[in-house]
Amino acid sequence: MTTCSMFELTDEQRALRDTIREFAEAEIAPHAAEWDERHVFPTETIRQLGELGAMGVAFPEEYGGLGAGAVAQAVVVEELARIDSSVAVTVGANASIAGEPILLFGTEEQKQRWLVPLARGEHIGAFASTEPGGGSDVRAATTVARREDGCWVLNGAKAFTTNAGTDLSAFCIVTARTEADGGGALSTLIVPTGTPGYEPQKPYRKLGWHASDTRELVFADCRVPDDAVLGPLGKGARVFLTALDGGRIGVAAMSVGLAQGALEQAMAYAKERIAFGAPIARQQAIHFKLADLKTQIEAARLLTYRAAALKEAGQPITEAAAVAKLFASEVAVRAAEENLQIHGGFGYIEESPVPRFYRDAKVLTIGEGTSEILKYVIARQMDLIA
Numbered sequence: 001m002t003t004c005s006m007f008e009l010t011d012e013q014r015a016l017r018d019t020i021r022e023f024a025e026a027e028i029a030p031h032a033a034e035w036d037e038r039h040v041f042p043t044e045t046i047r048q049l050g051e052l053g054a055m056g057v058a059f060p061e062e063y064g065g066l067g068a069g070a071v072a073q074a075v076v077v078e079e080l081a082r083i084d085s086s087v088a089v090t091v092g093a094n095a096s097i098a099g100e101p102i103l104l105f106g107t108e109e110q111k112q113r114w115l116v117p118l119a120r121g122e123h124i125g126a127f128a129s130t131e132p133g134g135g136s137d138v139r140a141a142t143t144v145a146r147r148e149d150g151c152w153v154l155n156g157a158k159a160f161t162t163n164a165g166t167d168l169s170a171f172c173i174v175t176a177r178t179e180a181d182g183g184g185a186l187s188t189l190i191v192p193t194g195t196p197g198y199e200p201q202k203p204y205r206k207l208g209w210h211a212s213d214t215r216e217l218v219f220a221d222c223r224v225p226d227d228a229v230l231g232p233l234g235k236g237a238r239v240f241l242t243a244l245d246g247g248r249i250g251v252a253a254m255s256v257g258l259a260q261g262a263l264e265q266a267m268a269y270a271k272e273r274i275a276f277g278a279p280i281a282r283q284q285a286i287h288f289k290l291a292d293l294k295t296q297i298e299a300a301r302l303l304t305y306r307a308a309a310l311k312e313a314g315q316p317i318t319e320a321a322a323v324a325k326l327f328a329s330e331v332a333v334r335a336a337e338e339n340l341q342i343h344g345g346f347g348y349i350e351e352s353p354v355p356r357f358y359r360d361a362k363v364l365t366i367g368e369g370t371s372e373i374l375k376y377v378i379a380r381q382m383d384l385i386a
């Protein structure tokens with residue numbers, strides 16, 4: 001575990017950042033356009049990232065991770081998103097909403113079975129809470145787990161599940177109403193992907209994140225044993241909301257990385273594109289945009305590292321994670337749009353990463369809590385509402 005000054009990365013964090021940056025530039029950048037165009041999930045690249053330790057950055061070494069802490073985890077996700085948001089969300093969601101709940105709430109047996117291979121990059125996991133009927137209202141979930149012969153039998157459907165249907169996907173944590181607990185309260189269950197009745201549907205055709213796996217899941221009499229329950233029975237909302245706090249730091253890190261990548265693309269183009277006899281970067285309308293973006297990205301990065309540093313220190317993170325995710329995701333959308341604007345007509349043509357970054361940015365203000373919901377979370381932390 002590293003200690004982190006909030007303003008400067010440690011030598012260890014910088015070394016990890018450089019390793020991932022080098023890998024992303026050499027092994028991901030040359031393929032990102034093709035994966036995006038063909039909607040390919042890059043299985044081999046995710047395996048290679050596993051070999052580099054990128055799938056288990058913050059998990060303790062005893063559970064197969066690097067033990068490098070939450071700031072290092074954010075830095076890794078940021079570096080990946082600077083090049084390819086699809087790879088970043090695959091890695092980020094795997095660690096934060098699939099691995100982290102098992103670390104925090106799992107039994108020793110669950111950790112050995114699911115977390116250790118996840119942290120080593122041998123398999124990936126998913127977390128399914130959102131349903132076709134709604135995502136923001138977590139407690140309105142209708143998927144049911146019925147108790148039968150010492151097992152739980154799941155029926156229902158989940159929408160927009162990341163990492164649930166790839167060759168590497170081994171399990172999905174599912175929120176469901178467990179009828180036997182007396183109140184039909186939510187619980188979380190770990191469902192192995194090969195279980196009969198676990199039915200991943202065809203991947204969605206998404207606006208962006210084309211190379212990440214997102215599907216609807218159907219559960220049709222899907223039977224899992226008693227020890228599939230993760231955390232206390234009837235306390236699934238707590239498991240989910242705790243996972244979401246960490247997940248929001250991940251989305252904030254993705255946002256910072258995407259915004260940084262967009263800024264670098266815009267700067268390079270603004271220095272080389274000539275209009276009215278000079279590089280467009282000389283125009284105040286252009287360099288003010290770039291200066292504004294730099295300022296906003298620096299602020300988003302500090303908010304993100306601060307939330308991660310608080311997590312690393314074992315402090316409460318609900319407010320810090322929501323603030324970081326709200327701000328950073330809005331900055332990412334702005335950066336992607338300004339990048340496209342600065343590229344003029346070429347920004348609209350699928351021959352550079354510019355339109356891909358534009359399409360990939362928008363979901364950042366939606367996943368793991370929309371901007372509207374995050375304002376409720378922050379207002380509640382401010383004691384403005386119950």
Ligand SMILES: Cc1cc2nc3c(=O)[nH]c(=O)nc-3n(C[C@H](O)[C@H](O)[C@H](O)COP(=O)(O)OP(=O)(O)OC[C@H]3O[C@@H](n4cnc5c(N)ncnc54)[C@H](O)[C@@H]3O)c2cc1C
Pocket residue numbers: 093126127128129130133134135136137159160161162163206209214363366367368369370371372373
């Ligand atoms: C690519 C992708 C990947 C995803 N991956 C996962 C995943 O792995 N696991 C998972 O569980 N989910 C996942 N999601 C789902 C995501 O978390 C939800 O889409 C999100 O939480 C919003 O839920 P919803 O889409 O049902 O919108 P709704 O909850 O129906 O909201 C619709 C709109 O109404 C607004 N709204 C809702 N309630 C209020 C309110 N009280 N006040 C003000 N405005 C409100 C929302 O902000 C939004 O603008 C993913 C989504 C996408 C697009």
